Amino acid sequence: MYRKYLNMFSIAVAIIATVVIIHNGCQQSKDLVSGDVAEKVYVKPGTYDDFYLFTSGGFSGQVGVYGLPSGRLFRVIPVFSQDPEKAWGYSEESKPMFMTSYGFVPWDDAHHPKLSQTDGIADGRWLFINGNNTPRIARVDLATFRTAEIIEIPNSGGNHGSPFLTENTEYVVASTRFSVPIPNKDVPLNSYKENFKGTISFIKVAKEGAMNVEFQILVPGFNYDLAHGGKGPSHGWAFFTSYNTEQANTLLEVNASQNDKDFIAAVNWKKAEEYVKQGKYKTFSANYFRNYFDEKKHMAFSEKKSDVKILIPSECPGLIYYLPTPKSPHGVDVDPTGEYIAAGGKLAAIIPVHSFSKMMKAIENKEFDGDVDGIPILKYESVMAGEVINPGLGPLHTEFDDAGYGYTSSFISSEIVKWKIGTWEVVDRIPTYYSIGHLCIPGGDTKKPWGKYVIALNKITKDRYLPTGPELTQSAQLFDISGEKMKLLLDFPTIGEPHYAQAIPSDIVMKNSRKIFPIEENANPYSIKAEKDARVVRNGNVVHVYMSTIRTHFAPDNIEGIRVGDEVYFHVTNLEQDWDIPHGFAVKGANNSELLIMPGSTETLKWLPAQEGVYPFYCTDFCSALHQEMQGYIRVSPKGSNVELAWHTGK
Amino acid sequence: MNSKSKVILITASLILILTFFFPLWSIDLEAPQYPEGIGLRIWINQITGLKPNDLNNINGLNHYIGMKEIVPDAIPELKIMPYIIIFMIIFGLVSALAGKRFLVYAWIALFIILAAIGLYDFYMWEYDYGHNLNPHAAIKIHGMVYQPPLIGSKMLLNFNAISLPNISFYILFFTVVLAVIALILDRRTNK
Structure with missing residues (x-):
């Protein structure tokens, strides 16, 4: 009898001990950093970092400039938010930069920095970034690290899917997160299906950088999320994710999560240019501003615009095709070859990868599965190249290295998953601390990834840093990807909330850096x-x-x-x-x-x-x-x- | 005078033209705050900075210690020196073409005298800038003078001033060497 109790007692003690050991083991194992790590991120005093890292400030509205691999913060570039330190938005010269059709707007939510490109490779001239709330795109001059231009996007309910680029920075694109009546008007909110529309905008970038809303495409009233331009063979196309194809106007967390598949819109912008040239557009009156900073006059000017060219897909065959994509896709990322288009189906259990060449064949063979407002829906099986199985929970974004691998951030399981292009097998995974959103590889969304590092941009830090009251810093984490296995090197805090980030070798940018104004x-x-x-x-x-x-x-x-x-x-x-x-x-x-x-x-x-x-x-x-x-x-x-x-x- | 010597003398005269294209002397200033370098280049006809704006920036720094502003247009030597060089080119060519050894001796002698005067003048110019200080200067250190060295380096407060001949000076030197060689060759053939 006693023996039995004693046995039970021993077993209980053993279980508790095991739990304690495992628990403590887990606590320790969260920092799997090995001995030579410090050396890899140590930049000797007086020497330069190898890369510039530009992070979006999110709700701060600004851009953070860091060095890699050190993670040192060099500068906060004021973009959409007033900054009394630099008199940005306070000096008479800079006030016009904040002009919009809603008057002086002193703040925005900046999500996606994007370096200008030549031939699909980051060239270090400019950094574009979107203002999400009052739809705008800014262009930062990387010789002065000052915001050179801000253009308002008309007919947009929120500029999230922006500012992604075409291969030679011919255009920056913008898609509306919120569909709204276009032109905007007073309608009942439950008339969504009838009255609400989306737009996809192509903003032409002139040689010296000046932006102009060249044309917009009126699209069905979904939520448009993210985008990427094609490259190489897919140059001439741009891809936009959409969700809420259910067209809900309330409780979207449930109502917009019902369809098994939403869409990636593949837009043939070369075709769009032809239609514009042929005059197949409608001119909508619109009220928006272009603000630019005159480098010689050291002051900003505002220009009021009053109309915009709009293409209607049903009147422009071949302009847009829909690629069915599982479960409210978030990111859409094109691999360095331009052939594969990976989607982050944030509620999906797989990462679908579409093939550009299969898409072109399917278009040729008219392998359609119906249409939405005259936009043909391609058959999933006809365009799908492969599916990455078990990519973690909540896959959001994919960046690519120079060795044929994709790296996907998985928000819910808080990890980066590395998979091989072509075989679609997961080859490595590593936890992030915590809740990764975007990730960034230097050149990782261009034709020429420089590789070397992947940077996780995390939403939550909890116990990673000294606490600072209820609001904690958000963070970036640097991983070495030069070997087969990803290796954590460094955590560093970031300004605001880092959404996307871009990194570029230092020498490309620093050689143009201005010292003074003559x-x-x-x-x-x-x-x-x-x-x-x-x-x-x-x-x-x-x-x-x-x-x-x-x-x-x-x-x-x-x-x-x-x-x-x-x-x-x-x-x-x-x-x-x-x-x-x-x-x-x-x-x-x-x-x-x-x-x-x-x-x-x-x-x-x-x-x-x-x-x-x-x-x-x-x-x-x-x-x-x-x-x-x-x-x-x-x-x-x-x-x-x-x-x-x-x-x-x-x- | 033999033709070889004449050719050498003509060359020696004509290379003086190059002194219009290179600085004669350099004064470089080293300080922790100037990792990119800052300095002056003294030409036969102008004073420039090592980089654009260096002259202004040096004048700006000098005002703290009460040194006079360096205004190249107000320095008469820079107006006279080009004419002296042109005169010496013509003198050299004439002595070569005339083929008279005594003219070449005279040319060399004049060269050395002018160089000595030039260096003395430069020293006095440096002395003047380094000693005649504004009594109302913000930074006054008893007994401190700011004369840069003629040749070599010297610490002047936080700056290490390094003064050295530059390309045009070596061209002048080379001209004299060539003239001497011409005379030696000529003497040999005469023997």
Whole structure:
């Protein structure tokens, strides 16, 4: 009897011990990092990283610039969100960049950075990124690391599937996440099926970068999710995922998850160009803005647009085909050869891979399975090249290396799964911490992947870093993919929420990096080229201060004769022509921000003095040994005062 | 004078034209904050920076210690030197064509005298810039002067100033060497 209890007791102890050992073992095994890892990510002080990594800031609206393999953050490029540090959206020069048909929009949700390409290879000229909420696309100039242009996308409910590229950056594309009435109007929400439509936009990119919404395609009212341009043989085509083919307008988590297959829209954009040339488009009136930053004038301009060309698929045969794709596909990724199109069926148990050549054959043989609004649906079996079985739960996105493998992020099972193109077999998998969204391989969505690393972009970090209250950092994780097995090298925190990211060898970008703006080329109407031109000009209650900075003083640094109720514009030109010598400008009580003026450029701060008194201003960027002496005073007199307008430096 | 020597002398004269295309002297400044380098290039007719804007940036740095601004247009030597070079080219050609040894001796002697004057003048110019400091300068260190060395290097506060002859100086030197060779060859054939 006792013996029996003793046995049971022993068994229980054994079970508990096993559980404890396994549990502790699991805790430890989550960091399977071996000894030589530190060496692989250590970038010696004073030496450069091998790659630039550009991560989207997600809800921060900006772009993070990191080095790989170190994971060091170099810069946050302000794009869609105001940034008082850089006066982005606060200086008079940059305000027009935020103009939309809804007025000044100071924030957006930036998801997908995309490096410009030449012949299908990242060329390091520009970085495009989408604004998801108020549909926009930005172009960042990688010589200045400044946002050079922001274009609003008309007839879009949300710009998620964007900004993906064609092989030579002929176009950036955009597809609407939300279908909406087009043109937008006041309709009952339950009239979705009748009134709601989607659009796919092709934005032409001129040689020097200027964007223009060349044409849009009116498509059935689904949710359009992500996209990728074809390359090589599939150049001339672009692929867009869609979900909610159920056309639900409420409780989408259930109602949009019913169909076994949704669609990838394959768009023949060369054909679309022909139709546009033949005049087979309808001109819709539309209200949208293109904002661009003039490099020579150091200021932004807004251009209002009033119409857009729209193609209707039923009137343009051969323009779009639907590839049936299992279960609400998210990413659509084209392999380096341009033949295979992998979809991330986020609720599917497989990764379907379509074949471009089979698709072309199926189109030729009209292997259709009905149509939606005149868009033929190709037979799944006719276009499918293979299925990756057991790819993890919730496959989202695939990037490719230079050795014929695909790497898919699986959100729910929180892992990266490596599979072989052609045999579709899973060859390796590695956990991520935690809940990976996108992933990035340098050049991994181009014709020429540089390989070497895969970067996981994670949504959740929980216990990975020191806690910082309820909101924790999101993260990137760096894995070595040069061997057969993926190896975790490094975790590093990211700004905002990193969705997609792009990486490129450093030398391609750094050789173009600007050091200064030549002062003689500064065409800002309020710039001055020499200290002797510094002056203050009153025009009614508007006062223009033409100010210069050079180590280590402002000219003028004493200003009198400003009155309460004046509208004062400080136009500050940094006369420095030396690398890494910006000057700052901040004035007490300013309701906007500081200025941070790069060598050779001009920026303007608007100031509304509301109370009389003396106001100091000073340089905010530690510029030299006498930085702390770089300051000045403004005397503000009461309204109607007869204190004469006067200014000087050094008297 | 034999024809070989004449050809050498003509060559020696004509290579002086190259001094219009290369700097005569260089002053480089080394400091931790300037990993990309910063410096001056002194030509027979101008002063430039090692990189665009270097001259302005050096003037900007110098104002802290009260050094005068270097304004190339205000330096008379840079206006005179090109004429001296042209004169020496013509002098050399004339002495070669005339074939008179005493003219060549005179040419060489003049060269050496001019070079000595030039170096003395350069030293005095450096002395003036290094010593005549604005009494209101922000950084004043008792007893400190900022004269760069004529040749060699010297620490001036955080900067190591390195002053060295540049290509055009070596061209001048080579011209004199060629002239001497021409004379030696001529003497041998005369024997």
